[in-house]
Amino acid sequence: MTMLRLDDLRQHSDILRLRNGKALAVRFVEPGDAEALQAYFRSLTTRSRYNRFLGAISELPKNLLAHFTHAGEDDRFSVIATMTIDGFETIVGEARYAYDGDRFEFGLSVDDRWQGQGIGQVLLGNLQCRAAAFGARRMFGDTLRSNAAMIGLARKSGFAFAHNPDDWKLVRFEKQIEIARQEIPCASWRLAATQIALQPAV
Template sequence: MIDAASYTRRDTLRDGTSVEIRALHPEDEVEMLAALGQTSAQSRRRRFFVPKQHFSDRERDFFMQIDFEHHVALVACVDDAGIVGGGRYIVAEPGRAEMAFMVIDAWQGRGIGGLLLRHLIALARDARLGELTAEVLPENAAMLRLFDRFGFVRAKGWDPDAIHLELKLT
């Protein structure tokens, strides 16, 4: 079994840029907040479904204190830019987890979301999860295309303002 808490892999973006996909660590908090500061209001709304300006202490704790069993979080790091994106899944019920991603604006469209998604799917399969889900705003065409490329299908969801996607892993 893969140790998600110490997960680290080198990968290459479409343009040849080397990127490290690794587990999020508590000491990454300052850099993660800085990365969030490099995202537009539109990107934050697409991720959080509200125009998020800042995070409470409780929210920061939730995002940074990862158990790597029920909550798995990875970051994408580029040598000269630091953390440029992150993704996670959170087990919502036994065998099923919800995914979410964010890539800073300057790095969007370069393949980081796809790398994070591929690595998270591998970790979810290794953890023997049966299904991954995601909620995506209808306007977020790039994310919808990404999930479609990885085999996610539309299904009935709980949020009427979002598109619910599912990927069966078994």
């Protein structure tokens, strides 16, 4: 089992800008985020949770929550998108991804109260940067055919669509990654994070 050290988690954060100029921070999830992350998922509407997990759940089961909060475990990573609201760091979106060879698989969600602000588009752009930094040649995700918001976001971001090979209720969106690592402004810490994840946890 491998995971990122907490100091490295805090160091490797991205500060992005929404179209309204507000700052959006994207960082790895820490074990100490478990309660806040669970509260985030509970606050999503039933439809949003169903779309995110492709089934009906009211909260993350304990074992899945543990996986979400340990970066690098089983070569999977979770990030949260946060904004400072009334002086507090508030989770407004999240994503989980895995890198396997030249493939980068991901899923994401945005708080229903903050949808329409461009958070999904900025978060997806950040994931594309992560995919390129890992050296992936293709990134993809699966969603329900009824999830118009995710399909619209993927289409706007240049993804192509195909049938999911395992489930007719799902649609797969995928995109080729053509940018070279050295041309990615945000690549340096992601490559460092890959090396950190290979080190034993302390």
